[in-house]
Amino acid sequence: MPALKSSFKSIIIASLCVALAISCSRKKDKFINRNFHAVTAEYNTLFNGYNALEEGREALNNTYFDNYWDILPVERLEVFDDVILPGQSKNENFSRAEEKAIKAIQKHGMNIEGKERNPQIDEAYILLGKSRYFDQRFIPALESFNYILYKYPASDKINQAKVWREKCNIRLDNNELAIKNLKRLLKQESLERQDLADATSILAQAYINTKALDSAITQLDIAATATKSNDERGRFRFIQGQLYNALGVKDSANMAFDKVIVLNRKTPRIYMIVAQLEKINNFNVDSGNKFEVATLLRELEENRENRPFLDKIYHQTAEFYLKNESDALAINFYNKSLRTNSRDKYLKARNYERLGDMYFEASVYADAGAYYDSTMTNLVLNSKPYRVIKKKRDNLKDVIYYEAIAKTNDSILNLVNLSEADRLAYFNEHVEALKVKAQIEKEQAEVDENNSGLATVNNQIGALSNAGRGVPNQATLFYFYNPTTVAYGKNEFVKVWGDRTNDDDWRWSNKISTGVAGNISNSNDLDAISEEEKFNPQFYLSKIPSNQKTIDSISNERNYAYYQLGLIYKEKFQEYDMAKNRFQDLLKSNPEERLKLPSKYNLYKIYELLGDHDEAQIAKADIIASYPDSRYAAILQHPELGASEDENSAENLYEKLYELHENQQYAQVITNSDTYITQFDGEPIVPKFELLKAMATGRLFGYEAYKKAINRVAVTYANTSEGKQAQHIEDQVLPQIAKKEFVVSSDSILGHYKVVFKFKDKTPKEVNGFKSTLDTVLKNVKYYKLKSSKDIYSPNTTFIVVHGLHSKRVADTFDQIISEKDKEKIKIPYFAISSENYQIIQIHKNLEAYSNLYNN
Structure with a gap:
């Protein structure tokens, strides 16, 4: 009996195996075959494939960063410029999804007599196209969707395939074709719910790409109503608001933003926050209720749920106060936005740019230049915004340079003019301040050292506790993850090196920012100062220049800086009051003779521009009386000569001189340059004449004379474009032409x-x-x-x-x-x-x- 049971079981198992083998055949169009492969494909291969696809999409969403300064794309997908070759992939999840789709097609496809009998294979091609699409291989993805349209015209996925095909076309910049096909689809088919939302939203994206913003708004309204996803609904409504803003229809934009705000927690919070901020940005400061807006901004700031978005909230608060001319509050909130260490580099650039503009308008050009530098570090190199800021920064270069010289030399000359008693009192006060600072730093260092020891123990404990969970503790891995050790390191750096500017060659002593005392001793290596010297007033007193030649040199340098600042404020920035002050200060300081006349003439022109006609007449009379033979006096006495002045202007004379140089009349160029350098002494055109003279000297007298002349231009006019050009020649060109050994020639070469x-x-x-x-x-x-x-x-x-x-x-x-x-x-x-x-x-x-x- 047991043997009979065993035999019966064997027969049953064998029969099942035969039945299974028969059902696995993809060549027989039987009910059991079709359903076996359909069920296996749907609940095994395709199920795993779609899971991998969703994991990949989730990873993309987590790494995607929306740029709210521009109109958002309908779909969160960052497209890279990198070329994806066959066999390569940006995300292994999409590769796995593609593999599953291919496996379903190869293992479970039942193409019998030219017709697919497995109803899940069209789904496999949909998965194949989507995985390629998200992997940014748009042409292969397009082929997959086209295959469905060609091979499975009766598929229930046909509309979905049509929509995804147009998504591929849009990514391939075939926007017009996509619009044509989607409009035909919407006209011919009665789409509902999510299919309708997908078709109209992607159609809206095509309209946005082709700048048809009003048509895009209409389609987004349909998509937002039809979609089942509140995430999508919030995004579509927000984009609607952005499009209305782009068209200048702020009331409609605010209505769209209100629809986002009403969704509240149903949609990602970022949409609600940015919608609130966009409404505030649209606020009319002349007619609106400012108190309500200020209250709303404060509520947004104080809400704990909004902490991840404080960078944007602070920035918009600053913008609000800037529009209300509350500059101090605006500066405070711009800085608070920067201190959040936002991921949004463009937001940081906007903060820095706004601060730079505010300091520029306040004529604090050195600070404005620093903010513009920070702006450029957060912009894409050589982009249009970068070039705009760079132009602003370049315009400030000279004024910052000459203001620094004027400030430094004024400080030194003030000390030179003090009595011995006043000097001693000044440096006694300076040394006492240094002692107090050193004591505070010492106490802080001790506290930091104790805290760092405690932090190390805590970090070790944290590391051990996290290790059990497989979580690395960043504080134990890297110095800069520990704020205590960072603060201690900063204090130690200042103690050893002093307050250094963040630029090249920072170790040189002239990079120290220690006020007047530091300026006096710039010529020495302050790194070598002992503690005794540092706290000894006599050390600083000994650094005050006493040689009259040195003092005169400092004074002349300061005076030339005053003159250049006067010209820059007058010609470049039209800051006539500041220019007037600089020229007046220059004339009070007994400048070199070459600077007096052009300074007086520029003052005369400034008085006229400011409407100070009495002052202008006094300046005019002084020039005519003191310099009767000058060209300035001739112009003032005979205004009709002003027209001929253009012909004999420095610029026209330079052009004529350059033509002589081109015609190889080098001797005449040198002679005329000397004449014009004397005639226009102190004016911005002089470095051009000097450089042209150096070029002519090299062509006429050779390398050594050229080298000497170029060096003179580079040193004398270091901060001008001609001086920098001369420095480039000295560094790069002269070494290349220094060789004077002849090349041996051969008859056969x-x-x-x-x-x-x-x-x-x-x-x-x-x-x-x-x-x-x-x-x-x-x-x-x-x-x-x-x-x-x-x-x-x-x-x-x-x-x-x-x-x-x-x-x-x-x-x-x-x-x-x-x-x-x-x-x-x-x-x-x-x-x-x-x-x-x-x-x-x-x-x-x-x-x-x-x-x-x-x-x-």
């Missing part, structure tokens, strides 16, 4: 060669006559395209150079390629030279060395 005719102490008429004859001869030369040029070598030597020869042998025997009758016309001796060696003799003026080396 092809290259560029020249034939040179030398004229010494000849008149321009003789040289030009020969060149004209030579040009006629060169036209008759066969097989070669030759041309000539006239090059100045030295004040009394000119070269006529033949170009277009590619062989040393041909250059050496130049006369042999000329016809016999033409040889009679050019009997002047010549020499052949490679282009490299010709450049060397022109740069270093060493023709004699070349002649001795190659023409013995």
Whole structure:
């Protein structure tokens, strides 16, 4: 009997295995086969695939950062510019979803006689397309959705496939095609609920991309009503508000934002917060209730649930107070927004820019420049906003530089003019302040050291407790995660190095910001000061300059800074009061003679611009009486000469001088430059004349003279664009042309060669006559395209150079390629030279060395 039961069980198991094997066949269109593969695909392969897809989408949403400064995209998907190659993937979840979709198609597809019998395969293709779409492989995704439309026209997923196909088209920038197809879909099909929401929302995105904002608003309204997801509803309504704002319809925008606010906790809180802030941004300060807005902002700030959004709340609060001309409150809230360490770099840039603009309008240019620097660090390099801020910052560069010089030198000169008793009193007070500061730092360091020890113990305990849960404790991993040790490190840095500016070469002593005492000793390495010297007033007293030559140099530097500041405030910023103060301060300080007249003339012009006609007449009379032969006096006495002044202006004279330089009249350029430098002494055009003179000097007298002249421009006019250009030449160009060794030429090596005719102490008429004859001869030369040029070598030597020869042998025997009758016309001796060696003799003026080396 047991044997019979065992045999029966075996038969049953065998039958089941046979039935299972038969049902697994994908080639038989049987009920059991169809349902087996459909159920297996749906509840196994596709189930796992969709789980992987959702995990991938959740990961994308967690890492996606919305830019609320621009109109939000309908779909939260950041598209990267990286090219995705076959076999590559940005997210392993989408790769796994794609693998499951392919497996379902390959293992469970039942394509019998050209027709798919498994009703789940269209779902597999939908999964395949979605996984590729979110993996940003839009063309393969488009192919998947097109395959459904082609192969499964009766599928219940057909409308979904059509919508996703148009999403792919939009990502591929085929917006017009997407609009056409979606409008046809909405017209031909009666879509409901989520299908309708998906179709209209993506149609709205296509309209936004094509700048048809009013059409986008209509579609988003339909989508927000139809969608089952409150997350989507909040986003769609918020985008509606943004679009109304973009169209300038603020009332409708506020109504859309109100619909977001009503959703409250049903939608992500960020939408509600930003909707509130957008409504506040639309507030009319002239007609609205300011108290209500201020109260709402305070409530948003105090609500504990809003802590993650304080950066935006503080920024909008600052904007509100700025519109109400409450500058102090605005500055306070901009800084509070910055202290939240927001992830929103553009928000940080806006905060810094606003602060920079406010300090700029208050004429505190050094602080404005610092804020603009911080603005640029939070903007995309070379983007349009970056370039706008950079232009503002560059305009401040000179004023910040000269204000620093004026402030520093004024401080030193004030100390120079104090009596011995007053100096001692000043530095006694300074040393006492240093002692108090040092004592506070010492006490703080002791507290921090004790706290750091306690923090270390706590961190170790925390690390042990977290270790059991597999959670790493950041404080034990890295120094900068511990705020106590960071504070201690900052104090130690200040104790060792002092208050340093955040820029290059910070270790140099002139980077220390220690007030007047620091300015006095900038010439020394303050890092080496002992504690005894640091707290000894006599040390600082010994650093006050006493040599009259040094004091005069400091005074002259300060005066030149005053003059430049006066020009900058007048010409660049139209800050006429500040310009007037600088010129007046300059004239009170007994400046060099070269600065007096242009300063007085600029003051006269400023008085006229400010409407101070009495002051203008006094300044005019002073210029005419004190400088009767000057061009300024001539203009003031004869205003009709003002029209001719344009012709003889510094700019026009420079243009004419530059033309002379282009025509190789270097000696005249040097002579005229000296005249104009004296004539326009103290004016911004002078560095241009100096640089042009240096260039002409190099062309006429060679490398060493050029090097000396360029160095002078770089040092004397260091903060001008010409001085920086000269410094670039000195650092980058001069080393490249310093080589004066000649290149050995070979008859067998092809290259560029020249034939040179030398004229010494000849008149321009003789040289030009020969060149004209030579040009006629060169036209008759066969097989070669030759041309000539006239090059100045030295004040009394000119070269006529033949170009277009590619062989040393041909250059050496130049006369042999000329016809016999033409040889009679050019009997002047010549020499052949490679282009490299010709450049060397022109740069270093060493023709004699070349002649001795190659023409013995």
